[in-house]
Amino acid sequence: MALFLMAIVACVGTGAAAQTSPDLSLPADLSTKEISIGIKAAPPFAFKLQDGTWSGLSIDLWQKIAGRLKLRFRYVEVPTVQDQIDGVVSGKFDAAMAAITVTADREKAVDFTQPFFTTGLGIATPLNNQPSWRPVMRALTSFGFLQAVLALIVISVVVGVLIWMFERRHNDDFGGGVAKGLFSSMWWSTIAATQASTGDFGPRIVPGRVLAALWMMGSIIVIAVFTAGVTSVLTVTQMEGMVQGESDLAAVRVGAVQNSSTASYLDSTQIRHQDFATIQQGLDALRAGKVDALVHDKPLLGWLVGQNYATSLQVLDATFDQQQYAIALPLGSKLRKPLDVTLLQTMESDWWKQAVFQYLGEK
Known part of the structure; x- marks a missing residue:
């Protein structure tokens, strides 16, 4: 009886093993x-x-x-x-x-x-060994730079209008009609902001002179901060290059391999790109300055750049759009x-x- 039970257990065990190990x-x-x-x-x-x-x-x-x-x-x-x-x-x-x-x-x-294997897209860019005017131009036309310039202009205009309102009835320099008076006051505001000499041309009554003093002292701070910000942007951009990540691709010339998953991703994110038949052609174009960045599978980019382009190109640390092989x-x-x-x-x-x-x- 015992042997019979053992045989049954063995058969059941064998069947279970067969089910768990197809x-x-x-x-x-x-x-x-x-x-x-x-x-x-x-x-x-x-x-x-x-x-x-x-x-x-x-x-x-x-x-x-x-x-x-x-x-x-x-x-x-x-x-x-x-x-x-x-x-x-x-x-x-x-x-x-x-x-x-x-x-x-x-x-x-x-x-x-x-x-x-799980990876993502990477970005290859030129090594920034040589100065370039393109990062400078990009910084000067950036939204942040234009915002700063616009803010400075708006403040100057507001001060000019206030000076005109204070001085128009007491100072012939700001009189002679609305158009002439406003133009003169804004011209004075601009000259004062740049710390240039205005000669005898300026406010004469107390409210106007108080505002003028505050504007001239404040403009020193405003222009100093503005200059420091612009210098910082230009320095960082020149040191790090035009592209530091995916968010910068929309503003530069991008290359990709035609009919690849990378090209499809760039199309879906509305990033304009120039297509190349092979990754090697794209890297050659990047080295020659025909594009500013090349997007491709990061491990493949890293390998090729390390093997053949180490002295002229680099692969950024950024990885995006996860992919699986x-x-x-x-x-x-x-x-x-x-x-x-x-x-x-x-x-x-x-x-x-x-x-x-x-x-x-x-x-």
């Missing part, structure tokens, strides 16, 4: 087939070595997954992410990967695995479930942490 073996048609993987250069996630073999963070991850699932595969190189998506949709590729961003539009056309699959692909589970298992391992640190320096 069979992730590949279907027969995939286990014997050499599947095609659409790949594009996207260092440090995917790049070719001198011997023609592929390397990179995504490549290492895929080969780790393929090894666990005993997948036979071959890479098929294409020039753009859109070519990868189109290849998956048409059935040319059984999967596509490198640095493919998951977007709503792409999700309509293909299936994605679990994301394996995943493997693209045909709709309803039988690979999805095995890839998802194996992908998550791999990402939970110490191997993945070491791989990310190796390529990106991130822990």
Whole structure:
């Protein structure tokens, strides 16, 4: 009897284990087939070595997954992410990967695995080694600068009107009709604000002179604060450059890779941009001064700038518009479930942490 009960318990346990650990073996048609993987250069996630073999963070991850699932595969190189998506949709590729961003539009056309990397957009700008008149002009035409100038003008006009009201009946300098009197009083107010000599031209009665004294003393403070503010803006802008974050993109010349998720984001935020066929063309244009900022996936920007443009360009610390990279699959692909589970298992391992640190320096 005891042996019979033990046998029942063993069977139940085996059934439960089978339910919690689903069979992730590949279907027969995939286990014997050499599947095609659409790949594009996207260092440090995917790049070719001198011997023609592929390397990179995504490549290492895929080969780790393929090894666990005993997948036979071959890479098929294409020039753009859109070519990868189109290849998956048409059935040319059984999967596509490198640095493919998951977007709503792409999700309509293909299936994605679990994301394996979370990042965002970054901004590359020129190193500010050489002085430039463009930051100065931008500061002088900024809304804050115009506000300060307008405030100074308004105060000067108000003082001029008050002087005219006090002096028009007692001082011929401010008499002779409304238009002539107001013009003279405002002219005096402007001269007084700049601390220039007005000679004998000025208020003569007590209220007018009191207001004039207050205005001349106050104008010293107003102009000093105004000058300090303008100098600070010009100095900071010249030191830090025209672009310090996403909010500055609307006022500068922006570059992006055509037909990319970055270009779509810039369009959705109504930021005008010049499109380039490749990220390298965009970086060359940035270095040549044809654009003021280049927006792209931050890890890719950081890698390329560090490798080839370190003396002329920089990637800002700012990150925006969070994005996720995943493997693209045909709709309803039988690979999805095995890839998802194996992908998550791999990402939970110490191997993945070491791989990310190796390529990106991130822990």
